[in-house]
Amino acid sequence: MTVLKCIAVDDEPLALRLVETFIEQTPFLQLTSSCDNAVEAMSVIREKQPDLVFLDINMPNLTGMELARLLQEQPGTTPKIVFTTAYNHYAIEGYRVNAVDYLLKPFSYEEFLRAANKVLELCEETSQLPTVIDDEFIFLKVEYQWIRVSLKDVLYIESLKDYVKVHLVPPQKDLLSLISLKALEEKLPSSKFMRIHRSYIASLDKISAISKNSIFIDKAEITVGEQYKETFKAIVDKWIK
Template identity: 30%
Template sequence: MKQKLKVIVVDDEPLARRGMLVRLADFPELDIVAECGNGDEAVQKIRDLAPDAVFLDVEMPGLDGFGVLKQLQQMQVTLPYVIFVTAYDHYALSAFEVQALDYVLKPVEKDRLSTAVNKLLKNFDARDDQRHKDQLAAVVAQLTGEQRDQILQRLDKAEPVMSDKYPEAISIKDSGEITRVPVTAIDWVDAAGDYMCIHTKDGQTHILRRTMKELEQELDPKLFVRVHRSAIVNVNTIAKLQMLANGEHQLMLTNGQAVKVSRSYKDRVKMVFNS
């Protein structure tokens, strides 16, 4: 069951306020967390309770409905959805100017209130869905290093958030040129400060400005294995795993290169030989 929306009812007329509470009780999606009889009380309750929505009377002595919103904005309080309740329809334009969700005329009719509540629920669902998308995009961006906007675009199109397709080549910019290095041509990679040194089968070394974590996430884990915090190796270039006299391990590649294996990655390397 979805969590109910927290609602506050604000009206300086006790009978009108009670009538609104009775009508809103017909909507199980709403949870009335407070009722207020004036604008100052409304500001305090909205600030303290952070409701999802407020049914706000426009005309009240002292601080009116518009004054409530102005004061909350000055206090930098996140505004809830606002549905104005008023006996005069000439307030409608002003209500929408302050980005109120809707306005309902007194005496409140059941059908008109139902329309306003349904509008509230739809808008909240849309905002809640967007919030979940933003959270998911942030997590995926942290995992993959991809831009959040690109992830959100896939979510909006109902496409898979994380693609299992890895690039066939890596583009490397250097001195105004872009070199396309096929992934299968990469023997191994090691880190040099803020740069990656990509060593290829033809004996060349390409310099790439990217973190090891970012590069690792771009490479197919079936083809590449992280063997050290500063080294990645193409599994097809591994000739043997050696244990050194000091108890450490190193890989010997088919090109004669020795690559140190750190203890934290040793088990991952051994899986290559067991697969």
């Protein structure tokens, strides 16, 4: 049975204890640590490398939402996040940082278990990462089968929350796979692919034009994210010098 390592984060002692209790009574969850603030949680997450974080949003100094954004920017695999909060207006913002679910306080064990099961299903779907063969092909899980995709046919890859959409050279149909963009990025050859935005990986040899802040592939214009501009500029400088 798959067991998910969990961390609970909440600045309210009663709320924290409730999440701890729910984790302890769920067979496929293992509580590895509890934190009463997001600053401590950041350090613990780096050390413990949990699969799942139950994360309160409204906390002093560093909010849960700010912590989630920081985790997305860190190298390596980001833990799945389930937000816990007393305020429902954070729901949309939560999905923007790829939270798996959103529990509105006070929540029942049934609601907690439903969110935990969603994470479990997602982790089991992504437990086998795609495999690259000789920098030429990748096996990508699409629905219930593994599809062999030639890397020379990939235009760019787009993140759609828990999925990635692999855009292929027409007339081939684009593929949708239940994995994270970061996990796929780690499997792709860096000589052929580059992360240029938090939501996009580009195939370098498919770039047809470059403007000040964007690249063009096929009919798509993709903005180069601020944190990726310096690395991308180094590649461009090699091309034009």
